[in-house]
Amino acid sequence: MERNNTLDYYDNCADDFYKSTVNIDFTTIQEHFLEKLEKGSYILDFGCGSGRDTKYFLEHGYRVDATDGSSELCRLASAYTGIKVRQMFFGELSAVNEYDGIWACSSILHLPIDQLKEVMQKMAAALKENGIIYTSFKYGIFAGERNGRFFTDMTETAFADLLSGIDGLEMEEQWVSTDARPERSEEKWLNLILRKR
Numbered sequence: 001m002e003r004n005n006t007l008d009y010y011d012n013c014a015d016d017f018y019k020s021t022v023n024i025d026f027t028t029i030q031e032h033f034l035e036k037l038e039k040g041s042y043i044l045d046f047g048c049g050s051g052r053d054t055k056y057f058l059e060h061g062y063r064v065d066a067t068d069g070s071s072e073l074c075r076l077a078s079a080y081t082g083i084k085v086r087q088m089f090f091g092e093l094s095a096v097n098e099y100d101g102i103w104a105c106s107s108i109l110h111l112p113i114d115q116l117k118e119v120m121q122k123m124a125a126a127l128k129e130n131g132i133i134y135t136s137f138k139y140g141i142f143a144g145e146r147n148g149r150f151f152t153d154m155t156e157t158a159f160a161d162l163l164s165g166i167d168g169l170e171m172e173e174q175w176v177s178t179d180a181r182p183e184r185s186e187e188k189w190l191n192l193i194l195r196k197r
Contacts (some may be wrong), residue, residue: 014072022050041100047107051077095126139188
């Protein structure tokens with residue numbers, strides 16, 4: 001994957017992004033994800049941003065592999081979590097049958113739809129049998145650049161169409177929530193839990 005405006009945004013705005021996201025209370029969804037995994041399971045935090053969720057999973061007894069495409073966010077997240085966060089672009093995922101769960105919170109939404117299909121197929125391959133994925137998208141039908149970053153928004157119907165072209169993953173749950181940041185409570189998100197079959 002080549003450098004793009006989205007990566008430039010995160011490298012240039014890493015400090016502000018870190019400060020605005022690291023302390024968001026995301027406990028309800030984190031716990032819901034962990035309830036579906038055995039204690040000590042191996043999780044990939046795929047596009048970990050500030051490292052907020054990685055730190056939570058580590059503190060609750062899970063093994064975590066954390067990655068991000070932004071070198072600056074990798075630096076900040078490594079310092080925050082106490083583990084080495086690897087710089088990796090989504091398309092570089094090559095693990096096979098390795099993870100019990102993949103956490104892709106507000107991360108793969110930065111991919112255009114054709115790349116999203118390819119990356120989700122790689123995510124399916126990286127999961128162990130019966131493994132789970134949590135991912136989330138801004139709710140809507142927009143695809144393009146917004147505030148310096150590329151987004152692919154999703155509705156239930158659009159995601160069902162996407163999932164129908166990906167082998168081995170089934171929808172387990174989906175729900176719409178408001179943004180966890182109080183100042184953005186009018187924004188809606190599509191949350192998804194997928195399982196490898």
